[in-house]
Amino acid sequence: MSRIPLARPFWDEECERAAVNALSSGRWVKGPQAKAFGSEFANWCGAVAAVPCQSGSAALWAAMRLLDIGPGDEVIVPGMTFIATATAVSLVGATPVFADIEGDFWCICPDDVERKITPKTKAVIGVHIFGQPFSHRLKEICKINNIALIEDAAQAHGAMLNGEMAGSIGDIACFSFFPSKNMAVGGGGGMITTTRADLADRMRRLVDHGRDDSLESIELGTNLRMSEVSAAIGRIQLKHIDDWTAKRRANASILSHDTKARPNSEHSWHQLCLLRDDAESTISNFNEVGIDARVHYPIPCNRHQVYSEHIQHEVSLPVCDEIAHRLVAIPVHPSLTDEELDRINSALNP
Numbered sequence: 001m002s003r004i005p006l007a008r009p010f011w012d013e014e015c016e017r018a019a020v021n022a023l024s025s026g027r028w029v030k031g032p033q034a035k036a037f038g039s040e041f042a043n044w045c046g047a048v049a050a051v052p053c054q055s056g057s058a059a060l061w062a063a064m065r066l067l068d069i070g071p072g073d074e075v076i077v078p079g080m081t082f083i084a085t086a087t088a089v090s091l092v093g094a095t096p097v098f099a100d101i102e103g104d105f106w107c108i109c110p111d112d113v114e115r116k117i118t119p120k121t122k123a124v125i126g127v128h129i130f131g132q133p134f135s136h137r138l139k140e141i142c143k144i145n146n147i148a149l150i151e152d153a154a155q156a157h158g159a160m161l162n163g164e165m166a167g168s169i170g171d172i173a174c175f176s177f178f179p180s181k182n183m184a185v186g187g188g189g190g191m192i193t194t195t196r197a198d199l200a201d202r203m204r205r206l207v208d209h210g211r212d213d214s215l216e217s218i219e220l221g222t223n224l225r226m227s228e229v230s231a232a233i234g235r236i237q238l239k240h241i242d243d244w245t246a247k248r249r250a251n252a253s254i255l256s257h258d259t260k261a262r263p264n265s266e267h268s269w270h271q272l273c274l275l276r277d278d279a280e281s282t283i284s285n286f287n288e289v290g291i292d293a294r295v296h297y298p299i300p301c302n303r304h305q306v307y308s309e310h311i312q313h314e315v316s317l318p319v320c321d322e323i324a325h326r327l328v329a330i331p332v333h334p335s336l337t338d339e340e341l342d343r344i345n346s347a348l349n350p
């Protein structure tokens with residue numbers, strides 16, 4: 001009986017041909033593939049512009065630079081997310097301010113965001129955690145307070161909120177194509193998107209040393225460019241993403257009857273997480289029958305050692321503290337076969 005993994009990166013002959021063609025072209029960076037991938041991705045998610053880059057973390061760093069965020073500024077982030085959401089803020093010398101999450105949907109809590117806004121707040125990073133879109137109230141709060149909204153859409157390709165697709169909800173959005181994500185590029189990769197025409201040119205420059213067409217560096221940037229091979233693979237995967245998302249949704253409805261999706265939204269089911277008091281035994285039961293399962297995320301971000309000097313290191317974010325250790329991710333990916341879905345269902349209902 002073969003093991004059922006939490007993710008199965010997609011690879012087929014068309015991806016292989018696209019990769020080989022990109023290599024054979026001799027144009028390995030700064031070529032037509034990355035350019036086309038950016039505009040196809042922007043069209044797909046309804047953004048004004050999109051630029052491929054090396055990772056979701058690189059996209060988040062670029063978002064900070066695009067909004068001129070630096071020392072003295074604060075950016076509100078959820079206490080439960082992948083650590084890169086917070087460290088992107090620290091890497092530009094600004095301060096991440098950790099907000100608690102919602103008890104039902106596990107995204108950043110709008111009430112806590114409101115409480116944490118100060119005159120230093122420049123932006124909020126809302127994470128569409130596990131593919132669940134964050135609350136639409138975040139958009140209103142940012143607008144009223146004149147602060148930027150960044151979507152961490154690393155896990156949310158194809159998620160929708162009130163008819164808007166992840167990537168076109170906030171000022172800027174950051175996607176990841178890490179191999180386990182809903183779509184991938186044959187290595188690390190990411191995408192920055194924006195809904196603001198005034199940021200589009202800077203966004204293209206930032207991933208290329210802040211240079212303009214004359215190759216003069218106008219502002220501080222670095223090399224965050226995606227390779228042509230990765231972009232070529234990404235373009236093929238983009239053609240499948242809507243079908244894959246539909247399959248993830250179908251799988252989630254077969255496997256989970258108690259995981260909530262936010263009203264007026266469409267989950268992209270990057271992870272299907274179950275809230276369990278007995279997370280450890282759930283995981284070992286799954287593992288014993290050959291199914292991968294894992295806790296996401298065991299430590300609230302403010303409690304990581306990297307934030308041992310942070311003012312909130314010892315401060316409790318009650319919902320984060322309550323839920324950490326208890327969310328168990330199980331396979332929900334689109335390549336699960338009927339037989340594998342049956343096996344997962346049996347493990348869920350022994």
Ligand SMILES: Cc1ncc(COP(=O)(O)O)c(C=O)c1O
Pocket residue numbers: 054055056057058081082084085127152154155175176177178188189190
């Ligand atoms: C919520 C979230 N933000 C950011 C990232 C960072 O993306 P990458 O691994 O491509 O740098 C990830 C990826 O794991 C993520 O899940």
